[in-house]
Amino acid sequence: MDFHLDTLLNLPDISVFTCYRQEDFTFLDLHFLNPKVKCKYCQYSTDNIHQERPILVRDLSICGQAVYLKISRRQIYCPFCKKYSTESLDFVEQGRNYTKRYENYIYERVKELTVEQVSYHEQLSAEQVKNIFSRIAQRKKKDWSNPERLSLDEFSKEKGKRQFVTVVSDLDRSSLLEVIDSHKSDEIIQVLKAQPQAMRDNVKEVSVDMWGGFQKVVKETFPNALIVIDRFHVMQLVNQALNKIRLLLEFKGLRNRCLLLKNGENLNREEQEELQILLNQSPCLGIAYELKEELRNIYETSTTVKMGFRKLQKWLVYARCLFGQTAETIEKHIQAICHYFINRTTSGVMEGLNTKIKLIIRQSYGFNTFESLREKLLACLF
Template sequence: MPSNPLLHFITKVINLEDVKVINYHFLTDDEIVIEIENKLKVAKCPHCGNTSDKIHQNHWYRVRDIPLSDYQVLLKVNRRQLKCKKCHQVFSEELDFIKARRTYTKRLAMKVIKEVLETNVESAARRNRMTTSEVETLLKELEVDLLAEKPKKLKKLGIDEITQLKGGKNYAAVLVDLETRKPIALLEKRNKAVIAEYISSLGLEVLSQIEEVSIDLWIPYKSLIQEMMPNAQIVADRFHVMKQINEELDQKRKKEKRAAEKIKNKKERENILAGLTQSKYPLLKKKENLNSEEKAKIESVEKVAPELGKMYRIKEGIRDIFDSPITSDEALYKFLEWTETAYKYFPKSCRTISRWIDEILAYFDSRTTQGIVEGINQKIKLIKRRAYGLTNFDNFRRRILLNWYFCY
């Protein structure tokens, strides 16, 4: 029988609250079985709430725990059955470190999940001497335990989408708490019915306290929010407004380049093409972020394609409006002035701004954007690559949401 000081030392090392080690033995060269018992002599009856110390029977079984140094650890646990003195019902005691009917401790489950998120299911199972089905069960259980709770303090919501497969058109919807900077849901489709079903599940108490919802310029999002969250202010994302303007600008660049390629005069053709070559990214950048070479390229564009150069200056004009410390009322007049000048060059964007003007102006009240959502989308893409692709959507969603729970 091991000495009491040694058992006390092992009790300290395994560090389980209200548990003491009563024995141990080596199962193999790298596996140790540690026999433990509960220090608490009483347990609460789940039927009537009364405490009892009357043992009905002992139930010994083994569970796997986190490794101890180079040894795999198995805990020999006694989950006692007691009989309530008040209601006379038989019940099993609750053990904080292990869920009922599980062959592993809660902390081992957490360790395995973190390893899955860093690698994959097969590697995590192999390292912890578990089956892949056990690991997959861990993932599913943890999703229920940790992610099922509704976001009760949700005040600022962001809605966007991400493609599930590279280059595909199969979009998943991403819903983000903009204050905690964490995704709260990943939905298999971004259509109105699927998003409405999830939003409805949050309940009226949660929906009524949402103050702002940031979205891209997609009408179904807008109508959905108006129907289900009438108290929320819809904020059109400024970066999606700029994205549309940049797309029109780039279309003009391509048009100028195609026109230049048709010029018969070789010298004139080469001069214009030289001015337009490698101009895409300088034209899309903010003027204050241009380096000396990019500034020179903008000057070349203005010389060979004056209209394109003017469009760049107009584009930067609306960016200046968004960056200005002005109120929504002041911004309205700025946008009216801008559209008068810009309509000739950016007709599509001007019509979009006209349709979404209330939602665009809402940005100036609290400066809410989709920047956080876009950042999360980029991290999701990184997780997909690290996981070698995820074709099963449930696994994809589970991995993404658990990753944010543990890592961010």
């Protein structure tokens, strides 16, 4: 019996009988201080042990050394229940080879690192790490707790590939609520309808891009929500149109692109002068640039839906000539675009969250199924 090791081990009613090393591992041979075992059905307790079966349980490392606990699984025969009953242990779940605290530790590690890294450091297989993580993740599942403003967005699974996942986030809490392995409206609807109706009815606004599929999703799953086309997606579309004109007019180079697309008010004096020289070379490019800046101005200065709507319609008269298809798209969605002016709802606040989502997707090569990627995203960002 070693009291110092007992203190270190910190498990109630258990003492370290002996401690030895074998290969890369430290083994702690434990024994129970309480000679009696309770029947798990009726709580009757007896010291008449029917049989003992030794098991090995992985625990937290001590002094950088991987630790296995050697414990006896004690079984009794209960004369009242007329059944055999195996002792239940507080620190390890039935049928598991890891202590609860070790499983929680692995879960936290996977949130920070990749499965491969954790597997390497802990001398566990990738499968073991994934299994532990998934168990704890399942248990920690939380509910959405009545969000009022949501955002629906898509992310590509691999950079440059057109395979998307749909991401649902809570705009007020800047947290991730759900990740769906699809970019088809019917499949998204199916997943979202698993959430309680009352909670979905309570959603007041949903911010989306101009993809028609999302609007269908919102109408069917959040029937009382206002659809708001995200301001940044509209600006992005116009920036793309402006950039196309730049390329058509053969003003090549990254510098030109940067000068044109940057917010006018963020340019320093030198950049402003450079931009002016560029715009002077082509009236067409000049007008396209002014239109882009004017749209940004409309967003900044309109205070009501009506005001925004009026200004946007006026803007469209000129935009149609230069931006063609882009202007048509904006016109088609003008109502939902103008809903922005009610609460100025935008997914812009999600930028930090989106960066983390992308990072985790990129890091998660160890998770080869979508479900494990989803579990990791929700574990880290819910």
